[in-house]
Every structure is written in C-alpha cells, then in structure tokens.
Amino acid sequence: MTDLRETALAGEHEELGASFTDFGGWKMPLKYTSELEEHHAVRTTAGLFDLSHMGEIRVVGPDAGTFLNTALVGNLAAIRVGKAKYSLICREDGGILDDLIAYRITEQEYMVVPNAANREVVAAALEERVQAFNAAQGSETEVWDESEGISLIAVQGPKSQDIISSVVRLDETYIVEELGYYASATVTIGGQEVLLARTGYTGEDGFELFMPNDKAGALWRSLREAGADFGLTPCGLACRDSLRLEAGMPLYGNELSTERVSFEAGLPVVSFSKGEDFVGRAALEAAKAEGRGRTSGQRLVGLKGLGRRAGRSGYSVVLPEETPDADHAAGEAEQPSRLVGVVTSGQPSPTLGHPIAMAYVDVAHTAPGTRLDIDLRGRPQPFEVVELPFYSRG
Structure with missing residues (x-):
C-alpha cells in the first residue's frame, strides 16, 4: 500500500492498530477491532469515521445555483442557505456518473461532495460544464476542487448529538440541537470553525464535520475524548458498508453506475419541473416515458x-x-x-x-x-x- 494516498489522520489510525484497505486509491482503515463490534456501536451508541478521502468541490458565483441546475439532475437553486440536497450527476445518455450531496453555504456558494473514487471525474465534468455555461450565459461562475486541503470526520449513532454538543462552544450547543436533517451550520470546536452537517451514510442520526487538514488530528482526538463516556467507537469502512446496506443506501460501483439510470435505482431525485436543460434530461425523459424501472x-x-x-x-x-x-x-x-x-x-x-x-x-x-x-x-x-x-x- 506504499503508493496509496493517506488522509491527514493516517497516524491516528496506525496508533489505534487499524487494519487498512485500498479504497479508491486511498489507504483507509478497514476496521480497528471487530467489524461486528463497530457495526453494533453505531446502532447502539456512536461510531467515529474518517471520511477524508471524499471530495469537496466549491461552486461560487451569483449564478451558482442556476449552473448546478444545468449540471445535476436535482433542483439545487431551490434549496435554502444552510440546507443540503442529495443528487446525481449524469451523462448525456442518463447514465449515472456519481451520486453526491450539495450543501448551500451562502446565497452564492455551494459545496458539492462526490464519492472518493469519482472525485476527479466529477470535478472534470463540472469544470467542463461550467465553461459551457459561462460562455452561453455570460456568467462568471467558478468551480474549485478543494479536496486536497479538507478533512472530513463523521460521528454516527444514537449518541452522536450528545457527543457533538459536548465539544462545541457552550453558546453554540443550541445549533447542534436545532440542526435539521440534511442541513449544515458553522460551529466552533477547540477555537476552530468547523462546518457541521447533519448527514450520513449509516441509517442512524449523525453528523459530518469538515475542517482543514491541519486541524483534523486535534478534532479527532477531542471527539474521542469527549465520546468516551458515550461509548464512541472508532469505525472502519467494513462496518460502514454493512450499515449502509441495512439502510438500503446505494453504493457507487455496486448499485449505481453509468449503465443505470435513476428510475432503475429507485431514486426520486430528478427534477423535470425546473426550467434548466440539465445534462441527461432528454435521455431521462425518454427513459421515464418508456417506464424504465417501473414497467420495463x-x-x-x-x-x-x-x-x-x-x-x-x-x-x-x-x-x-x-x-x-x-x-x-x-x-x-x-x-x-x-x-x-x-x-x-x-x-x-x-x-x-x-x-x-x-x-x-x-x-x-x-x-x-x-x-x-x-x-x-x-x-x-x-x-x-x-x-x-x-x-x-x-
């Protein structure tokens, strides 16, 4: 695994005695002790995950929402600041390039989070599409791939809110308690601003925290210390897979691919009501008309x-x-x-x-x-x- 990329938390995983695996070109913890124990910890108390291999792509400008409506199948322009939306990026033939989450950070700024193995594909597609959009619309929308500098940590499980509330600044605990599902907000942990999102991939309540790479180690250790009394357990990708399968959540490369369209996967995420002519629209309209995934x-x-x-x-x-x-x-x-x-x-x-x-x-x-x-x-x-x-x- 010497040629694999490592996250900023690689040293933390080695210190915990993790077993590693190659996942999308990254050296990632597969498990620390027992896959079964880690799975049950997430279902009963809470699990701590390093997801820093995921991508983070910033889309910025007055027309950012309109651009994303041409690049993705969902209506991203309609979501409010502080909210997030699950969506797909497709090819012209309707095949799925990736499934992703888009967070609206401000009126003119979004953060798109693609899967680790597809990050470069998605970034390239968005770059290509924004150039065409800008030329056609006279827009100055920008796309920045910030993945290399951002770490992502997740806390998932019934005790996740208690754990996060215990580490944020005292006057910000209400933000954690009031944060809705598929929403995000900025909080302060150990004097560092962190983007906190109430999202996840386990079927449990949970949070995902985005921060600069150089702050990831301190945050990981703070969460472990604060979570000790709540049964927080470091978890690897093995139990993450069994958790998402129980929750019926698709995995790109398994349930989703360029050979499948959203209707076959049972994903009601395509917005035909929006005015923008998004990539794949004609093919998806034809697939829907023929009943693909429903009657054929x-x-x-x-x-x-x-x-x-x-x-x-x-x-x-x-x-x-x-x-x-x-x-x-x-x-x-x-x-x-x-x-x-x-x-x-x-x-x-x-x-x-x-x-x-x-x-x-x-x-x-x-x-x-x-x-x-x-x-x-x-x-x-x-x-x-x-x-x-x-x-x-x-």
Whole structure:
C-alpha cells in the first residue's frame, strides 16, 4: 500500500492498530477491532469515521445555483442557505456518473461532495460544464476542487448529538440541537470553525464535520475524548458498508453506475419541473416515458434471506426451480432461462440476524413477497423481495 494516498489522520489510525484497505486509491482503515463490534456501536451508541478521502468541490458565483441546475439532475437553486440536497450527476445518455450531496453555504456558494473514487471525474465534468455555461450565459461562475486541503470526520449513532454538543462552544450547543436533517451550520470546536452537517451514510442520526487538514488530528482526538463516556467507537469502512446496506443506501460501483439510470435505482431525485436543460434530461425523459424501472427493464430491490447463507455482489438472481411435472416428457423444448437479475450488494445483517441483499431484478418479479433464489455457485438459496430499507432507526 506504499503508493496509496493517506488522509491527514493516517497516524491516528496506525496508533489505534487499524487494519487498512485500498479504497479508491486511498489507504483507509478497514476496521480497528471487530467489524461486528463497530457495526453494533453505531446502532447502539456512536461510531467515529474518517471520511477524508471524499471530495469537496466549491461552486461560487451569483449564478451558482442556476449552473448546478444545468449540471445535476436535482433542483439545487431551490434549496435554502444552510440546507443540503442529495443528487446525481449524469451523462448525456442518463447514465449515472456519481451520486453526491450539495450543501448551500451562502446565497452564492455551494459545496458539492462526490464519492472518493469519482472525485476527479466529477470535478472534470463540472469544470467542463461550467465553461459551457459561462460562455452561453455570460456568467462568471467558478468551480474549485478543494479536496486536497479538507478533512472530513463523521460521528454516527444514537449518541452522536450528545457527543457533538459536548465539544462545541457552550453558546453554540443550541445549533447542534436545532440542526435539521440534511442541513449544515458553522460551529466552533477547540477555537476552530468547523462546518457541521447533519448527514450520513449509516441509517442512524449523525453528523459530518469538515475542517482543514491541519486541524483534523486535534478534532479527532477531542471527539474521542469527549465520546468516551458515550461509548464512541472508532469505525472502519467494513462496518460502514454493512450499515449502509441495512439502510438500503446505494453504493457507487455496486448499485449505481453509468449503465443505470435513476428510475432503475429507485431514486426520486430528478427534477423535470425546473426550467434548466440539465445534462441527461432528454435521455431521462425518454427513459421515464418508456417506464424504465417501473414497467420495463429492471429495478433495484431488497432481498431478505430465508436461509442462512448470504449472496454477494455479482451473484445471479433466479426464479425458484419448479418441481418437474410427472407428465413432462424427456426431450421437450428447453425451458426459458430462470435468470432474472443480479446481486449488487449482499451479506449477513448484524442487526437483523439474517442475510440481506440488494439486486437489480426484472420488473415482473419485483413485487414484495416474491420468492426468488440467489445462485451461490450452483447452490440456490431462498430469498424474498422486501421493501427497502431493511432497517430504519426508531
């Protein structure tokens, strides 16, 4: 892993004895002790994550919101200052380049947070699109990729508000308590201004904190110290994956790709009501008109295991094999293929105690309660289609 990028918190992870993995070209903590213990900590108390491999791209100017409405599928111009919106950046053919969150910092400033592996792709796409937008509109909107200088720490779990409230300046605790979901505000921790967002990727209440790289170590240590009495546990990417799967949250490269459109993924994030002609609009309008993901093609569904073995990404989803009819004569025409889909993510659920999976399945077989099998290397295992998410807090 000598050629991998390291976050500003790499020394903290090594001191804690983390096991590392290559994630999008970054040396990231996979786990510190036990993936299972870390998973349960987030569900019951709180977990501490280093997410500094994620991207941060600033979009600035009087026309920033209008520009983002041409670059992304959502209506970003409509969100208020201090709010955030989950959206997609797509190709002209409607394929998904990335899913991301856009925070409106001021009237004329947004921060777009793409996935780590797609940061350079998204930054390049936004740069290209802003040049075309500026030329067409006579605008001076600017796009800055600030990812190299910003660290991101997340605190996720039922005790996360208590932990964050204990480290902010005393007269700012009300900001933490009143901050809504998908909202952000500036707070002071240890004399340093931090952008605090109430967002996350675990299915629990939680916060994400953005700060300069040189302030990340002190903040990490402050959070660990303050969280000790609340059961705060450092957590790696392994439990983050099991947590997001239970919460039915898609992962780029698994559930999302340039080969899929939003309707197949069940993401109601495309705004056709906004006036801007965003990239991919015509293709997505055509996909919606043909019922893609609704009456044609495939749709992302949840699968609940009825046995003990879990399906994994890439495994086939098939119709259960019927018992041969006594009158079925040998040599008859070959039966149609039983293949109806493919698993995108799957593993045993630590919280629910049974296997779960997400899969793209032919729409004819996506009704909740439908019995399907996952082919585990020639051994079909029984699953049932269920509504997502598998787990909801509270």
